[in-house]
Amino acid sequence: MKTHAIIPIFIPHLGCPNDCVFCNQKAITARMQPLGKDDVRDIIEKYLPTLSNRGIKTVEAAFYGGSFTGIPIRLQQEYLSVAKEYKDKGLIQKIHLSTRPDYIDSAILDNLKSCGADIIELGVQSFDEEVLRLSNRGHSRESVFRASEMVKDYGFELGLQLMIGLPGDTHEKSIRSAAEAVKIKPSIARIYPTIIIQNTELDHMYQRKEYIPLTLEDAVRTAKGMYLILKNSGINVIRIGLKSTDIINENGQIIGGTYHPAFRQLVEAEIARENLEKQLQEIIKSSHIPDKKSQKNFNEKTPPVIGFYSNGPSFSYMIGNRKSNKLYFEKKYPHVRFTFHVDPNLANQAYLAAPIAHYGSLFR
Numbered sequence: 001m002k003t004h005a006i007i008p009i010f011i012p013h014l015g016c017p018n019d020c021v022f023c024n025q026k027a028i029t030a031r032m033q034p035l036g037k038d039d040v041r042d043i044i045e046k047y048l049p050t051l052s053n054r055g056i057k058t059v060e061a062a063f064y065g066g067s068f069t070g071i072p073i074r075l076q077q078e079y080l081s082v083a084k085e086y087k088d089k090g091l092i093q094k095i096h097l098s099t100r101p102d103y104i105d106s107a108i109l110d111n112l113k114s115c116g117a118d119i120i121e122l123g124v125q126s127f128d129e130e131v132l133r134l135s136n137r138g139h140s141r142e143s144v145f146r147a148s149e150m151v152k153d154y155g156f157e158l159g160l161q162l163m164i165g166l167p168g169d170t171h172e173k174s175i176r177s178a179a180e181a182v183k184i185k186p187s188i189a190r191i192y193p194t195i196i197i198q199n200t201e202l203d204h205m206y207q208r209k210e211y212i213p214l215t216l217e218d219a220v221r222t223a224k225g226m227y228l229i230l231k232n233s234g235i236n237v238i239r240i241g242l243k244s245t246d247i248i249n250e251n252g253q254i255i256g257g258t259y260h261p262a263f264r265q266l267v268e269a270e271i272a273r274e275n276l277e278k279q280l281q282e283i284i285k286s287s288h289i290p291d292k293k294s295q296k297n298f299n300e301k302t303p304p305v306i307g308f309y310s311n312g313p314s315f316s317y318m319i320g321n322r323k324s325n326k327l328y329f330e331k332k333y334p335h336v337r338f339t340f341h342v343d344p345n346l347a348n349q350a351y352l353a354a355p356i357a358h359y360g361s362l363f364r
């Protein structure tokens with residue numbers, strides 16, 4: 001059951017004079033009415049009733065979109081004052097915003113502190129200077145370290161957003177970016193694959209054949225490597241992949257890149273599959289399970305049965321997107337029968353493979 005909910009408040013490009021090659025915020029902003037204080041209130045009021053009686057313990061008002069701290073301080077205060085009103089009443093617990101690393105200084109942080117903000121996410125995207133330059137990010141890796149230190153020193157929760165598949169990026173560079181992010185020790189992180197949105201500079205680069213997007217397979221491999229580095233360092237990776245609402249706004253048509261509506265599922269499923277296959281190989285090695293259908297001791301009528309187990313929330317990762325893991329094992333090990341089970345005793349994203357007759361004994 002979800003105990004955490006986010007009320008997203010979309011602040012368009014307003015605060016951002018930049019033009020990152022992949023970003024279509026400017027086009028969206030041109031079509032949107034500027035957000036007023038009452039709009040923020042309306043959004044919060046609209047969401048709150050939908051969150052009651054659902055066992056939700058933490059509600060966050062989250063300002064997304066452009067670069068929040070790039071907008072005039074007076075406007076930041078206006079928006080935040082509404083969120084703080086709800087926080088003071090105990091109706092929301094945290095105020096969350098995202099911005100650029102070069103839009104952080106002590107005046108900005110003093111203001112955010114006095115306005116009750118709790119979480120600051122920095123759009124880092126990459127720690128590689130060439131990738132930052134080719135993506136027209138307009139900030140350096142040094143500014144990320146500096147801003148992150150300041151955010152943490154002020155006592156805010158820090159989040160870092162990383163992207164894969166930007167111009168000039170490689171698998172190795174992305175993996176290094178995840179390792180650099182770990183050094184900063186943020187509490188949360190997000191991993192976004194690059195997508196090409198119509199009429200962005202990236203779209204033009206793509207049309208001129210100056211940019212080649214990652215294949216979905218490569219994007220999953222890179223995101224998986226980064227995710228494991230971050231997760232194994234105790235960082236809560238709150239998102240992998242874009243939600244359709246992050247990008248699909250009025251004419252924000254995707255031209256290419258690696259958008260997949262269940263991108264996280266693809267990454268998690270691959271991790272689950274590798275984990276289970278490792279255990280399966282051990283079982284095959286240490287028991288009398290034939291490793292091929294053709295072997296003499298294989299009995300078609302009583303094939304060995306291997307159970308795969310996960311808890312409820314991780315079950316869909318274990319099965320894989322469109323049953324990809326189930327199909328993978330059935331195809332690769334046709335001499336084994338696989339069964340898939342929920343075991344609530346297992347932790348999230350913990351997977352277990354066991355010959356079906358042996359499973360119970362594991363818990364005795």
Ligand code: SF4
Pocket residue numbers: 013016017018019020023024025065066067100123
């Ligand atoms: S900093 Fe953010 S909002 Fe500004 S152009 Fe880049 S991606 Fe878009």
